[in-house]
Amino acid sequence: MTVHSTTRAAEPISSAEKEQIDALRTRLNECLKKIPEDLDTDLNLVRWIRGYQGDIEKICTNFSHYVSSRNASGFVGRDLPEKYFEMPAIKPFLPFIASSRLGDSVWSEEHNAFMFVERAWAQPREFIKTFKTSDYLIHCFGYSELLLQLILELYINLLILDANENSQKTGDQYTL
Known part of the structure; x- marks a missing residue:
């Protein structure tokens, strides 16, 4: 049996997404005081934007929970x-x-x-x-x-x- 992959790399970050990344970064820095350095990359933030279809409020809520979980577990x-x-x-x-x-x-x-x-x-x-x-x-x-x-x-x-x-x-x- 041969399995053919249909996956491909994600699309490059668009100029509209760059604006969303800047807006998200600003909001997360307000919510968290500071985004953890290792998570504060355009690549990581665009993953959240794409995953939550640009819903900044949902991202802020879930990103805060995520960072708390990481801290609690030591990862x-x-x-x-x-x-x-x-x-x-x-x-x-x-x-x-x-x-x-x-x-x-x-x-x-x-x-x-x-x-x-x-x-x-x-x-x-x-x-x-x-x-x-x-x-x-x-x-x-x-x-x-x-x-x-x-x-x-x-x-x-x-x-x-x-x-x-x-x-x-x-x-x-x-x-x-």
Whole structure:
């Protein structure tokens, strides 16, 4: 059986979206006092704009909850990829959860994607006896945050590389 991919990279950030990003950034800085540095990128903010169809009020409410959840769980900062698998909320459960050790080395230029594996456990009945559902949900949230940090770091590195080469490209032209 052959599976054909129909996914493609997201559209570059439009000029209208750039205006929305500026408006969202202003509102979030009012709501939160300051957007966490690692989340304050055009790429990240346009994800929220697209995901909530530009509804700034909904974004502000949910972004605030999201930042609070990140802070409460400790999944904060650009060093998350280095510390994630050693975190007390994650490390004890790694023998039971078969997931890839995400790092920037699993980026595929050919596919424009991070490659990773999240397998189901062989004995689901035993799996649910091993730890609480909330522990598993924390693991899933953390793994998503880890992937987001890797994507945002790659985006920032592309911008820096591009600026160093004095190119005319801007970050919105990268299709991450």
